[in-house]
Amino acid sequence: MTGSPERTCAAFLELADRHAPGLVEGLYLQGSIALGDYRPGVSDIDFVAVTNGRPDAGALRRVHADLRARHPAPMFDGIYVTWDDLRRAPGERPRGPAVHGWRFAEESGFERHLVTWHVLAQGGVAVRGPSVAELGVHTDWEAFARATEENLATYWTRWVEGSSRPLSLGGVAALVGSRVSWGALGVTRLRHSLAAGEVTSKTAAAGYAFETFDERWHRIVREALRIRVGGERQYSHPVSRRADLVAYMRMVLRS
Incomplete structure (x- = not known):
């Protein structure tokens, strides 16, 4: 059930x-x-x-x-x-x-x-x-932004480097659809949140990517979104998809 x-x-x-x-x-x-x-x-x-x-x-x-x-x-x-x-x-x-x-x-x-x-x-x-x-929930945007930048510079940077090594555990995992969606939309969401001044969703982050980043990156974002919400498959081979994923995420980390 x-x-x-x-x-x-x-x-x-x-x-x-x-x-x-x-x-x-x-x-x-x-x-x-x-x-x-x-x-x-x-x-x-x-x-x-x-x-x-x-x-x-x-x-x-x-x-x-x-x-x-x-x-x-x-x-x-x-x-x-x-x-x-x-x-x-x-x-x-x-x-x-x-x-x-x-x-x-x-x-x-x-x-x-x-x-x-x-x-x-x-x-x-x-x-x-x-x-x-x-409730009076505690918020602190400056501290949130610092922690987000640190997360991009540490966890996500290591994640991308691990995914870029084809025969490593990270590289093999990056061939799986759920990892593609998690990686591409994950880093984009953090960048979008910093730009928007509030925490944003993964779907909203995809829209931000289409509006902000060069069209060459739209294919991998569409694929990441497809894995999450459905739609037309953008890649016929997971290796080429992984290559675009790593290149896209490196670009977002540098932006």
């Missing part, structure tokens, strides 16, 4: 209230749903659950195990925070309870960063609790 965001959230709250009564005081959706870019069958459901105290790890493991049995797709990924956590910079409490790929961790750094806080503040959807506007 698959679940829509509404059905999955309802099932989660019912299970949370059963296994840990009174614990979950707020439930908010961020990620692609908050950015207006949710794609059924492609996107995960990204949540922020607000609790009245330190959650019982065993209870939450049961909640997510039962939820997976009911609604195995899409994945329900997110973090557990307090109301005060959202009013502070995420770095003040860099680790906490989280679930990623159906695996619950009592102490994790997953999604505890300014991107999550900014997306939540921009367009978070309240499922339970006060409206997002009432």
